[in-house]
Amino acid sequence: GQNIDQPTEMTATEGAIVQINCTYQTSGFNGLFWYQQHAGEAPTFLSYNVLDGLEEKGRFSSFLSRSKGYSYLLLKELQMKDSASYLCAVRDSNYQLIWGAGTKLIIKP
Amino acid sequence: GAVVSQHPSRVICKSGTSVKIECRSLDFQATTMFWYRQFPKQSLMLMATSNEGSKATYEQGVEKDKFLINHASLTLSTLTVTSAHPEDSSFYICSASGGEISGANVLTFGAGSRLTVL
Numbered sequence: 001g002q003n004i005d006q007p008t009e010m011t012a013t014e015g016a017i018v019q020i021n022c023t024y025q026t027s028g029f030n031g032l033f034w035y036q037q038h039a040g041e042a043p044t045f046l047s048y049n050v051l052d053g054l055e056e057k058g059r060f061s062s063f064l065s066r067s068k069g070y071s072y073l074l075l076k077e078l079q080m081k082d083s084a085s086y087l088c089a090v091r092d093s094n095y096q097l098i099w100g101a102g103t104k105l106i107i108k109p
Numbered sequence: 110g111a112v113v114s115q116h117p118s119r120v121i122c123k124s125g126t127s128v129k130i131e132c133r134s135l136d137f138q139a140t141t142m143f144w145y146r147q148f149p150k151q152s153l154m155l156m157a158t159s160n161e162g163s164k165a166t167y168e169q170g171v172e173k174d175k176f177l178i179n180h181a182s183l184t185l186s187t188l189t190v191t192s193a194h195p196e197d198s199s200f201y202i203c204s205a206s207g208g209e210i211s212g213a214n215v216l217t218f219g220a221g222s223r224l225t226v227l
Contacts, residue, residue, distance in 0.1 A: 033215070033216075040200075040221075040223070041220065041221065042115075042202050042204075042218035042219055042220050042221045043153070043202075043218050044218070045215050045216070045217070048215065087152065087153070096155075097155070097216065099152045099153045099154075099155075100152060101151060101152040102151075102152050104150075
């Protein structure tokens with residue numbers, strides 16, 4: 001079966017750095033997405049990786065290793081507004097999006 | 110960028126009634142739209158794929174007669190929850206492929222509709 005694993009919850013301090021991991025087992029791979037979802041709101045697109053390596057976009061970076069079935073989202077200079085759930089999703093060989101359960105990130109002052 | 114409008118954002122209804130949720134692509138044409146359901150503290154569950162001018166494709170376990178989907182135009186898809194019951198209370202989100210960002214065909218989501226069935 002297809003599976004996406006990510007931690008349920010993480011806590012970090014304002015101003016610090018946090019890394020949210022995602023491992024996947026899917027039938028084929030056509031890209032990995034990270035979305036941010038604030039409570040009661042719809043997800044918003046953060047990043048996309050299809051090749052191995054690091055994609056940097058401001059305070060957020062996303063890394064992919066296809067051979068390991070692994071990705072991480074790195075958030076720097078954490079702000080209180082970064083408190084949200086972070087969803088990892090993989091597009092499989094049929095171009096279907098397989099979603100992880102999301103990681104709830106709690107930022108403390 | 111691509112914008113998807115979803116309405117209503119919140120709806121409360123009595124058990125046994127039907128509720129319609131609209132999803133519109135505002136500045137692009139969406140041949141395909143997706144309807145998701147999300148329970149508290151859980152991830153997105155794809156309910157169905159809505160195709161303009163044809164029948165929707167439902168995921169396994171989703172009752173097509175209960176969750177009616179109509180995609181009559183390239184900018185509008187509707188989800189009707191028929192004879193709603195308390196267990197249908199959930200957060201319903203629509204999405205569409207709004208074009209490419211960073212080389213990816215990225216889904217743009219509507220703001221979601223919180224359905225509470227009393």
